[in-house]
Amino acid sequence: MRGLVAKISLGIIFAEIFLALLANFIAPYPYYKVDLENRLRPPSPTHILGTDPLGRDVFSRLVYALRISFAVAILSLAVALLIGTVLGMVSAILGSVTDAVLSWIFDVVYAMPGFFIAIAILLIIGSGVMGTAAAISLTLTPIFFRLSRSATRGVLVKQYVEVAKALGASTLRIALNYVGRELMAVVIPAAVYMLSDAIALEATLSVVGLGVNPPTPSLGNMISEYKDYVFVAPWLVATPIAIIALTIASLNILAKELDKKLNAFLEAA
Amino acid sequence: MNRKFLYLVILIIIAVLASYVSESFLTRRGASITITVPTTSTTVYLLSNPMQNATLRIALSTDISTIDIHYATGVADFEVLGNVYESLFRITYNGSKLAYIPWLVKEFKQLNDTAWLFVLRNGIMFQNGERLTAYDVKASLERSMRLSGIGKQLLTDGKGRPIISDIVIINDTAFIIMLREPFTPLIEHLAHLSTAIMPRDIALKYWNGPINSTQDVIGTGPFMLESYEKGSRAVLKRFDGYWGRKPAIQNLVYLILPDANARISAILSGSVDIATGVSPDMVNTLRAQGIEVYRVTGVRLVLVAINCLRIPDVRVRQALNYAINRSAIVKELMDGYAQVAMGIASPVFPGAAVLEPYNYNVSKARELIEEAGFAGKKLMLLVSTRSPKDVQLAQVVQQYLKAVGVDVEIVQMEHTAFLKRVFIDHDFDLAIYGPSPSSLYYALTYWRTNASLNGPQYSNPEVDMLLDRIAREVNESKRLELYRDVQEVIWRDAPAMWLYFEDVVVAARPSVKGLQILPFQKLVLDSVYIG
């Protein structure tokens, strides 16, 4: 029974990734093709999900939006994970000044409202896919930093590390052997949970207008644009909302499963 | 458990599907009822209104940015503060053209080319109990010329010098405005709310900066500002000492609801009585639910400014104009609630010229672009996030320009950053915005060399010279000729892609009677009552 839910979630995610990767081939129309005479049409054989306020095919836009949303989420997550984890580990191992400075920097970043981080990035990098990814990265990095720092510290005070040090193992060796394993156990499940957060963040940014530039579609900016038409074309906004909800829910379910499996694996090891 | 999860999934799917099929239940193509806007004649104000203790609630789409009328720039500012302040003259609309009538002024006479005599009405009181005198007028006009961005635009000549050289006070109610040179648009410009009259003490108190206390928001208008909560509402109360026809409404509440759905659902559910900023797509839905929709030809010219320093070749600019199918945009995107731009100034202005249209002609556009060697160039189109309709328009323009070989990248910007980029830094290729001038002359001053509203940095000495001549030309028919000439020049020089004049669309519940609308998105609440 548990298995069925997880399987459905996995299926949903795979389907979305499939659509996202093959967007070019699957989309029947270009996502930017404006067709003023066919605005706001309900679903029909020529337009499976109908047309948007500029006459563009909603299905095509959706498929591209999946690609953009996933790309941005995965990219920003990867960057946040790498930078945050490495810095957290370094900070915990080197200790004293380095640790103090790095902790301070990340505490400041953590204390900044997401809105401001987005504004700051907008200033430096500009709007668009890169800017959005950078903003999300910056928001998520402190979490990985904290996680890996406390995990590393936890390992470093354990007895066996003292023993290894006494036996003359270099710091690097300690890092790679003991810390690395512990980090993976902690960081990877967190990362999978964070993926859904990244998708949610992209949606939030787009809804307030700080996301990708038009005409590039993203789940968030489709919702933001189509919600104004809920009285004349409610199907328009319902679709991206349903997709986001399904995606995030599926990712969360998968994260839990992975967490359980990973714990079981580590117990056994 | 299996089942319960399945039920949940099925529920979600049903909800989504329901939204797909609900389209037919939501909009009934009702019969099209157009509300014709009644005329506002000057004698009407003498009749009295049925006095009520009613509250009128109005939903606005943008926040007001200041409580100082001389600093008002946005539609919301003028809408709210326009109930508190009045100018020497007033702009009215008779259904086809604008007119400028004496308001605080009882009579006026032109003494000679450069001197005008004005006599104020008797018995006009400010909301703080003081009487209106010529001293207040002098202080207000001087403050407006000194501090107000629009005031300065209205009352300066081509070289940036104030056209008013002095205001001579004869007695409490009479004064003479001395001009540096003849200035024919004087009366029209004294009707703009940016030259509104405030008490002399307050003008002097805030001689160097904006009014920032609601206690000092004192005018001669029918309503007083009672409270203002930034970003959410402004509350006004009827001024019982008002010199003119006292409004039937006792309380005026402006609610700031930037979200379009918020405004629609507010008016449908009765939380507000009037909603501004109604999208043309909503009109049928509203009518089907019994809400009345008013429309009026607007003054707002939606255009795509073309940076004349970066694209100096007029052939390219004209090509860009030929590349757009305006009628399609007006018919489909605006649902017919706009007028294709046939000139630079809205048809509601007396003297607005109808010029030779830039018909949709893709091949001609291509030809011109090839000729100018501009094919394959990439341009940046800036648009402010404040208006979702503008953002949509940007995407439509992008498509049209692509079809003639010009690649456009859209960059959407936060509003203030957009203003800086376009009007101060002039750092753009193309930019979408829509000026809302109050008079024909003012509409044309946008295109003066180095004018502050001249985003594209267009410069044509012929235009500057013609505008100067117009200001000095006392003969009316000659002046109209000159107006036509200058509009033709600007039209042909194409410092912008002239798109359309947006209609003003306002929704009101059927209980609201006597509502009138001005073409610059201003509600006229003089005769409104709830019935």
Added chain:
Amino acid sequence: MCILGRGMWLHILKKLFYVLLVVLTTTAVLYSVARLFPGDPITVLYGETAPSPDIRKLLEARLWLDKPIYAQLLLYWKRLFTGDWGVSIFSGEPVLTLILRRYINSLALALATTITTTALCVLLVYLSTVKGYDKIFTQLATVSTSMPAVLWGIVLMLVLALLKMPIPFGSIVMPLATLTIAGVGIFYTILKNLIEKAFSEPFIEMYRAVGMSRARLFIRALHYAMPVYVTAVLYRLGLIVAGAIATETLFSYPGMGKLLVDAFSSRDYPVLLGWSAMISSTLALLNIFGDLLHMYIDPRIREEK
């Protein structure tokens, strides 16, 4: 059992110093970003038009815009500590009163959300563990976490709009409902795990052996789980005070989030500075308080100190 010994006070002092450092840094960064972002209050005042150069100079001097950024920052910091937070450029209201007002509103929202969410969670966990309706609630929790708060807000608004019901903008009801719906999932999971862990503790076995009813067992477990739950909730509280930006803006709720957006778009620098000082100190203090609470609860960590 006095845990506030000498060492403790020194520790707290060190932490407070750190808070100060974080506050100063955050305000510096926030202010710099706001200043560097194109457009200033004068642009906001004048819109598409422009003031004459001498008027611009006057205004700039009044607003300290003629000084370089670091100089203005130092001036503001000085004023921050003397309690003179200046006035809002546009409404003229003293920044301190403005921010306090908004802060109280946001605090009210955060507390109300915590109460409703917790109440709801306790009920749901009770039904789930004691009565056994586990699976359905887990699914509901999943649904709750499937969308960020702002999307739940939009859904709520759309549903009300379609039903033609009046939406009370400016009232606490809408953001409260939105944040509760969005937050229930997470807290349900946390509380449920805690209760289950509590149930596996030996003292519960003891009570069960004595024959206590399941309901009362639940209440005991709740007592046991509360401290850790509170710690988890505490930080989230701070996040709502500072961060329910999109939700507050959506429903025009006059809290800190909306203040940030409004102040930023009108480039009201004094308000932005006061805002960041207030929020960063709140978050940092909450952090510390959470740390202390954690230490108090978990004797093992205390021993380490």
